[in-house]
Amino acid sequence: MTDASNVSAEEPQLAEPHLGAVLASAGLDAEYVRAEGNILYQRGEDGGEIPVVDYAGGYGSLLLGHNNPAITAYAKELLDAGVPVHSQFSLHPEAAELALALNRIVRRETGDAEPFFAVFANTGAEANEAAVKHAEMDRGIRLGALLESIGSGLAAVREAVRDGSATVPTEVFTRLGLGPHAAGAAALDELIDHINAHNEAQAQRPPVFLTPEGSFHGKLVSTVQLTHNEGYRTPFRALAAQARFVPLDQPGALRKIVDEERGTLLGLVVEDGQVRVSEQESPVICAFILEPVQGEGGIRELSPEFVREIQEVCAEVGTPVIVDEIQSGMGRTGDFLAGTRLGLRGDYYTLAKSLGGGLAKISVLLVRASRYQGQFELIHSSTFAKDGFSNRIALKVLELLEADDGAAYRRAAELGDRLLAVLGSVRDDFPEVVKDVRGRGLMLGLEFHDQSGAAAPPVAEAARAGLFGYLVAGHLLRAHRVRTFPTASAPGTLRFEPSIQLSDDDIAWLESALRDTCDIIRGGYQRPLALPTP
Structure with a gap:
């Protein structure tokens, strides 16, 4: 075994020599x-x-x-007791206990009674990556449900026209840019084909992520594209979905960007025996991810006014808000969540860094129950996530943070x-x-x-x-x-x-x-x- 302290200065530096x-x-x-x-x-x-x-x-x-001292003593106690560190694909009661403890704290700080389900990871970047993946999975499921509903509506309209209980006014064709058409099965088929092609084009649009200018969410394949610094992002642009960066404290800028990215799904409905065109918002914008206090962007706290605009606009279009508390959370700003004082309420929260108490490498993604997709647990996993040692250390950290009120x-x-x-x-x-x-x-x-x-x-x-x-x-x-x-x-x-x-x-x-x-x-x-x- 090589003693690192005895490595000769003449030996080549092979561990990240450029950084050295x-x-x-x-x-x-x-x-x-x-x-x-x-x-x-x-x-x-x-x-x-x-x-x-x-x-x-x-x-x-x-x-x-x-x-x-309290954490190191507990770590020694765990190791001396032979606590299983790696027992993947089994029950982890300490993980369930940690998720409950985190929920109690989040509920106390935000006043939000809805539970959050926990997905564990190792690093902050990995927790953010999981959040992005889950949000895209949820978006895909919602999009699929919308398209299925629209398809059922088109089939019902086709049947109503065929049995004579509904007719298609000329203005329907004109509105969709098809020009005047005579009523009939062929014309209806052309109309439905046009709507299906439009919806398919909308469905194929890549997801759009929104994040403030100055943001930093990690350097993994997806998260690096949510990091504003071009030096980190540009070499890997082709690898993942792109983000729109929202200027800080420019009222109306967010709404303008959302309007530019919005998509519409078309459908047909029957009203009073007449076929009409229906429109529904297409979930193009996958998520808005933000740090309440930007860390790597220069220690900049978002303004309550900007946060309010984010919450309002995202609620209007059904876009989830991912609150990255990797660096600002765990009590560093004087509150467990830095976003609490800003009035920020997330659909997702990511926590890491001090969650491990300086010894364990652990992070967590919390997802609001109403948005949670359980099947995500079967297609996203990590060898070292939710290990027995790290979860217990994190519980000790929460105990120390919460002690003495x-x-x-x-x-x-x-x-x-x-x-x-x-x-x-x-x-x-x-x-x-x-x-x-x-x-x-x-x-x-x-x-x-x-x-x-x-x-x-x-x-x-x-x-x-x-x-x-x-x-x-x-x-x-x-x-x-x-x-x-x-x-x-x-x-x-x-x-x-x-x-x-x-x-x-x-x-x-x-x-x-x-x-x-x-x-x-x-x-x-x-x-x-x-x-x-x-």
Whole structure:
């Protein structure tokens, strides 16, 4: 067996070498040897441990901290007891218990009494992929039912015309662009053929997904097409259904897009002995998927007005709303669901990251009972989903979050307010460097002004290459032992997603580091950012 710590520096780097080079160029190629609470530890040259304050928080996965004692103790207990991890295609009472626990919390936060069925997965992207697949399956079933109903109606009209109880007015042919026709079986057959061809064309239209600009829902085949960043999406455009990206806070933009995509299914009915054309909405728009607080899009919270418009328009056309709470949920914003305060009510919810308590890889898709298709469980599966270990860890996480009447949520909100005040103070003192501070709870972002015209060449070059945020993150790590990263699709915005183990000293340490960094960026003392050694 090879000890990874003893791998020679001369050995070729075969594990994602390009990414390793990118990390090295920004000075982020650190190796961590231990983690506890809100601290990661590097090994110093003398063999001692160097603490690093972790504000990246596993991209939001560590609300309860690294190696939370209660969770690690429980994990050891499970492993020592020999709990079956892999017992696929059997009963999993702990999964049923977890689904009930999640339902109780969602019901409390949203006031929605309708149950949600749970489909388990491993990662947030996989939960979103399952949501997209289920929504498309549901759309296909609804479309098929509509076409079957229309077909039955056409058959009834054909029979009524043949037995003389109904006639086809000339305006019916004219309305459908067929020109004036005389009544008769042949003309009726042509009319029905025309309607069937129209409906078949509508049925063959690919599904359309709606999502806000700035969205990020994963990098799998389907979810990457729902991610606004073209760098992630464009190389794989041909592989999956496309999305329409809705501008944020532009009243009427969503309705305009929906009107552009709408489709109509035609049918025939008999009214007072006359054949009339009927129209029904074709379910072209499969789903609207959104994050209440956009994570990788720059820590941007949707406005209540935009959320209200989404709910209204989607209800009008029967489009389900998928609420992606992968990064914002599980209490990170001070509520179990970040969308609660926005008045957001979903037909689907996806949860992951902190659901695993920093140890287990688990995610879940919750589907409203009235939309749930049970056969989905037989055609969608995952080897590592719903395993005995992860489900039990997730139950322990919920127990810790809910303890003391939700003390963890209150802690996240209180720490977030204090941290936001510190970030706001830095912005106020360095307005030429910091453009904006935003977010809620322990999901905060600090956006820098464009530095492509900075006097220091390394800073200007990094900004023009879209790497300025990584350069700053590297400086914070090397010079101040503070760990954070830019958001993936807004590289000028640093993320701050620490755990509720964050201390007053950690917050003070960050403030000092940010102030020093901003002072350097604006040219204070003519000092450079700490660049990696070539």
